[in-house]
Amino acid sequence: QQQVKQSPQSLIVQKGGISIINCAYENTAFDYFPWYQQFPGKGPALLIAIRPDVSEKKEGRFTISFNKSAKQFSLHIMDSQPGDSATYFCAATTIYGNKLVFGAGTILRVKS
Amino acid sequence: DAGITQSPRHKVTETGTPVTLRCHQTENHRYMYWYRQDPGHGLRLIHYSYGVKDTDKGEVSDGYSVSRSKTEDFLLTLESATSSQTSVYFCAIRVGQGAEGYTFGSGTRLTVV
Incomplete structure (x- = not known):
């Protein structure tokens, strides 16, 4: 049973577009929600993270939106x-x- | 990556043979982790260590054992490798007390034939 469910499995976006990846969790004890970015042949690297006391966190072009009542969070x-x-x-x-x-991870491809 | 070295980077082994993967850190961080990465499953925790000779199981520990006799080294052993253990294995350290400090190595690709 996967404690964190992620969708979609893969995503193709045109250059300049918005990429959106969604996640949902069950365990209400969780209080820290990071996103990791992984390039081929490398380990995952921390991209951005959020605590549930805020609904949104932005760092450059990357934004996390957090919905505590729905137990969902997303990366834009x-x-x-x-x-x-x-x-x-x-x-x-x-x-x-x-x-x-x-x-489970999302493979993002941005087409130029 | 960030003072973590995994060895070997690639290995092919036969079913039933023992295999040991090594994770080495250049600093004295207390927490070290072994994850496996498989398509459709993300990364799943195998075992982790919170100090020399202090280890605990993760969610997919069956068929794996670990040892930590020195702060800087965390070994993962497959006692008798099976094809289901074909995977990419990542070691991680936790820098500091908070969850912000997870840093991953570059991985070991293991193929069991």
Whole structure:
């Protein structure tokens, strides 16, 4: 049973478009929700993260939207670029927890 | 990546043979983790360590064992490799106390034939 459900599995977006990836969780004890970006042959790297006390966090072209009541959060990539083509993982944990739980991943391809 | 070295980077082994993967960190971080990455499953935690000789199981620990005799090294052993253990294995460290500090190695691609 996957504790964090991620969709879609893959996504193709035109350059300059908006990429949207969605995640949902069940465990209400989670209080830290990071997104990781992974390029081929590399390990995942932290992209952006949010705590549930805010509904939105923005860093450059990347925005996390968080809906605590629905237990959902999403990543928006504005003005998507070919260099954003990668696999994106949402994750969840408690801020001082020992275990990071990942979604299944989304393969993003940005067409130039 | 960030002071984490995984070895080997690639390995092909036969079913039933033992395999050991190594994760080495250049700093003295307390927490170390082993994950496996499979299509459609994301990354799943195998085992983790919170200090020398202190380890605990993750969600997919069956068929795997770990050891940590030194702070800098965390070993993952497949006692008798099976084809279902063909995967990409990632080691991670946690820098500091918070969840913001997870840093992953570059992975080991293991193929069991």
